[in-house]
Amino acid sequence: MEFKANWVRPARDLGDVCPVFKKEWRLIKPLKAAELFLTARGVYEARINGKRVSGYVLAPGWTSYEKRLQVQRYDVTELLQEDNILTVTVGRGWMRSPMPGFVESEDKKRRVAQPCGLWGELHLLYEDGGREILAADETWEYGESGVRFSEIYDGEHYDAAFETPVWENVIKADFPTDNLIMQEGEEIRETERIGAKSVFKTPAGETVVDFGQEITGYVEFCVEAKEGDRIHILHGEVLDKNGNFYRDNYRDAKAEIQYICKEGRQTYHPVLTFFGFRYLKLEEFPKEAGPEQFTAVVVCSNLKKTGHLSCSDPDLNQLFSNIFWGQKGNFLDIPTDCPQRDERLGWTGDAQVFVKTASYNYDVEKFFTKWLHDMAADQRKDGGIGHVIPACLPGEESSAAWGDAAVICPWQIYQTYGNKQILEEQFECMKKWVDYITGTTTVPYLWTGGEHFGDWLGLDAPSGSYKGSSREEFIATAFYAHSTELLIKAAKVLGKDVGEYERLYENIVKAFRENYPEYLTQTEHILAVHFRLAKDLQKTADDLAGMIKRDGSQIRTGFVGTPYILHVLSEYGHSDLAYTLFLRKEYPSWLFSVKQGATTIWEHWDGIMENGDFWSTDMNSFNHYAYGSVADWVYEKAAGIRPLEEYPGFQKVLIKPMADRRLKWLEASVDTRNGKVASKWICTPEGIRYEIETAVPAVIEIGDKKMEAAPGKYTFWS
The missing domain is CATH 1.50.10.10 (Glycosyltransferase)
Structure with missing residues (x-):
């Protein structure tokens, strides 16, 4: 596919503030379909008319950017109306954060110093067969976003009351396009949500939130506050032996959220970074916090469990x-x-x-x-x-x-x-x-x-x-x-x-x-x-x-x-x-x-x-x-489920479980490309019972018994 877009970037350095890019347009005739192609130098969140264009978070992901930078393709037909606004907020992400934190090098300094950039095209197909492409160019605008700081290690600062005061025209950027590839990996998604198990005071007097499970992602919180109230949250994996909040093992990663409240009830979670955590320390939080105000949002590649x-x-x-x-x-x-x-x-x-x-x-x-x-x-x-x-x-x-x-x-x-x-x-x-x-x-x-x-x-x-x-x-x-x-x-x-x-x-x-x-x-x-x-x-x-x-x-x-x-x-x-x-x-x-x-x-x-x-x-x-x-x-x-090397992809399997009476029972299954294979053994006073279910041809070995098995269910005793 040939594209017309240029790379564009802010005309001036915004410092730590994440820029938000904007394109406004009006549909001139009935629309049949619309596709958005987008990528950035950093990670981005894109919205059309205030709604996210996809559940993909932390796009465009992490690749060897100078050689391979992924472009995402979104069907945005249902998001469009007569008058439209596309906004794209871009954070440092993996490309422009100081990674890794424990090594200083000229290459790292170069990567951190890279300017932000946005590349994108909106393809419009009208019901009369006409086509229009809105490609990134100097007519697109940028301004400061409410994300005042975002980086992989140190976290995110957000001002909920901030409104972009000035919009300026972007400028073209001489960034390469020969490294652009269409999305190749799995999308990064919000895959699960876990409510806080408790909010408690540690022996040191700290207010700590416990989710009961270590996750990767970010916290979403709800709060009733006054404009200007501040929230400051630190992330941690474990408590120390005295039950106090501990985060020394994060080394130089600040892993923090700073949030300035707007007036009234509000809900927030970071959008351009992620954390590894089980516990939160509430350094600043309006009023007394309760567990119902906090949800851990699990973020990972969108993988099917097999x-x-x-x-x-x-x-x-x-x-x-x-x-x-x-x-x-x-x-x-x-x-x-x-x-x-x-x-x-x-x-x-x-x-x-x-x-x-x-x-x-x-x-x-x-x-x-x-x-x-x-x-x-x-x-x-x-x-x-x-x-x-x-x-x-x-x-x-x-x-x-x-x-x-x-x-x-x-x-x-x-x-x-x-x-x-x-x-x-x-x-x-x-x-x-x-x-x-x-x-x-x-x-x-x-x-x-x-x-x-x-x-x-x-x-x-x-x-x-x-x-x-x-x-x-x-x-x-x-x-x-x-x-x-x-x-x-x-x-x-x-x-x-x-x-x-x-x-x-x-x-x-x-x-x-x-x-x-x-x-x-x-x-x-x-x-x-x-x-x-x-x-x-x-x-x-x-x-x-x-x-x-x-x-x-x-x-x-x-x-x-x-x-x-x-x-x-x-x-x-x-x-x-x-x-x-x-x-x-x-x-x-x-x-x-x-x-x-x-x-x-x-x-x-x-x-x-x-x-x-x-x-x-x-x-x-x-x-x-x-x-x-x-x-x-x-x-x-x-459990004994083994693919045979000469039959890759579990076309044929060896099922040879090894039971041990120190366990009463054990079971495993793998949903393979060629069907599900499951093995279970149960220790009983009469002997060990083996329950096998296979959707693919198998060689089954139980003790001295060995047999070729067609797909089906089998029970054996030893």
């Missing part, structure tokens, strides 16, 4: 809830690491460890496709992949298990949804990543040199380290092998000749075995088995089980080892131990945070320690989804 997990243990059910909430909170247009502090970035390592769970919980094909396109756009010329996508950490090295998202994520999306288009579109990016490792290593067939995150936040880390005790070059070489193997698989799906990479893979495996005959940590054992690099997989898995028992039947792993630990144990005859780790409630465990009152997944196993103190203030998110990757073990091993 997975279900439930069991007889209330603590595990809370864990499952935390995993789903963690995904919702961090799947806000990109897979972020956290939604609250001065970060909120698309960390590649977090995304790759969680992508399987993510794709079972929700339909994320479109979501990941858009993000992976940004990854390909931001890939360096040498093939390196940044730690975060969209890239905003210039000059960084590429790390094993982080950059490998370039290969792991598209392969998993193909496996879950069966659409090889993702492999076609990402193949060059995948190949360039493997070539990058080959070209930068200091020792052929190993990955040596460079800087890596290691087994990030591993519990076996030496004092003062975040990286765990697993050897960084061990991890790097293991992922070198894994990515090369997945690249070969992708090539075969696409009918490409990759003999060169098959030979490379053989040499990597050989070099790995020669250089790493022994494994020193839980994570080293796990990778050697899960990536099939050890000479004796069963012995290595047995050694892992022995090491875990000697460690007190505790996990000692971090971001790299944790996603695979239960899989390895279950696949090699140690499902009892896998369940022991899964059901453990003492620190360290998945259920420790549940017992501490968590409603989302934590960044650290002990974000709040056993004595009630905090792990730290500098890096301690309480909504960080990576460790929620345990859910894919629940789907695939505990």
Whole structure:
């Protein structure tokens, strides 16, 4: 589609104030249809005749803007009348906020200094067949809006009594248009609303609102006030051990709302930013506040829920809830690491460890496709992949298990949804990543040199380290092998000749075995088995089980080892131990945070320690989804629902549940591209009953029984 619009911008700098753009027009004859095409340098809210043009919030979303800036298309036919006004308020958004907050760079200064801009066209189709296009040009106007400040980290300031005093003509802006693409990702939407559970006074005398659930989004409040009354709200995730409001872990993010009231009853929520929070501290609020005045509005990518997990243990059910909430909170247009502090970035390592769970919980094909396109756009010329996508950490090295998202994520999306288009579109990016490792290593067939995150936040880390005790070059070489193997698989799906990479893979495996005959940590054992690099997989898995028992039947792993630990144990005859780790409630465990009152997944196993103190203030998110990757073990091993690799998209499945009598029952289901697959087991005095329902052909294994099954319902006993 060809467009006529120019970029336009305010003729003068408005400072912190968000500009509002305006176009007025009159319909001259009966209208048949109207479409609005719009994007901005920042995030925008568009209204026609006072009504929002769509439920899409924080448009145009976050992409690698200099290469890919999404344009939204709205059907606005029903909003038009004889006389019309289009208004578009534009905030800094991701493009022009100081992101990330913890790094200072010339590139960041450049991005923050960028001017605001608006691009848009209104296409009018009349009943007589005539067409008219109202494209952004110098006839459009701008002025100051009531949004006096808006930014991703620091929040929003709004003056409800403010009315734009002066409208001026915009000027054309020489911003590029060759980077404009039509909307590609999921829309960001307000998906749920949660009423406040209580308003209370803390021991320190603070007035705090509790929603009972950590969310990503913003608060909507209603208040009866006088013009000029002020409201000041701070956001927080947790209370301290004394029950007082706590927000030191937000670091430099102010995460605040400042609101100047108009006269009378009024309702407000921010529109150009978002927060991660469970609690609000009311620094200023007219009169005494009640819970009925506050609603938490959940904002995330508009994803269809496809997975279900439930069991007889209330603590595990809370864990499952935390995993789903963690995904919702961090799947806000990109897979972020956290939604609250001065970060909120698309960390590649977090995304790759969680992508399987993510794709079972929700339909994320479109979501990941858009993000992976940004990854390909931001890939360096040498093939390196940044730690975060969209890239905003210039000059960084590429790390094993982080950059490998370039290969792991598209392969998993193909496996879950069966659409090889993702492999076609990402193949060059995948190949360039493997070539990058080959070209930068200091020792052929190993990955040596460079800087890596290691087994990030591993519990076996030496004092003062975040990286765990697993050897960084061990991890790097293991992922070198894994990515090369997945690249070969992708090539075969696409009918490409990759003999060169098959030979490379053989040499990597050989070099790995020669250089790493022994494994020193839980994570080293796990990778050697899960990536099939050890000479004796069963012995290595047995050694892992022995090491875990000697460690007190505790996990000692971090971001790299944790996603695979239960899989390895279950696949090699140690499902009892896998369940022991899964059901453990003492620190360290998945259920420790549940017992501490968590409603989302934590960044650290002990974000709040056993004595009630905090792990730290500098890096301690309480909504960080990576460790929620345990859910894919629940789907695939505990409930036993596994897609067969040769039948991508769940065209045919293996159903092989692994029950444990420490639970009375467990059930899971996945609504796949080819139909729903569900598995449940119930422990009874007579034995274990298995209830299977599958809409696709399946291989069912229950104990010693194995059968080919057509779609249908089945019951087995063991």
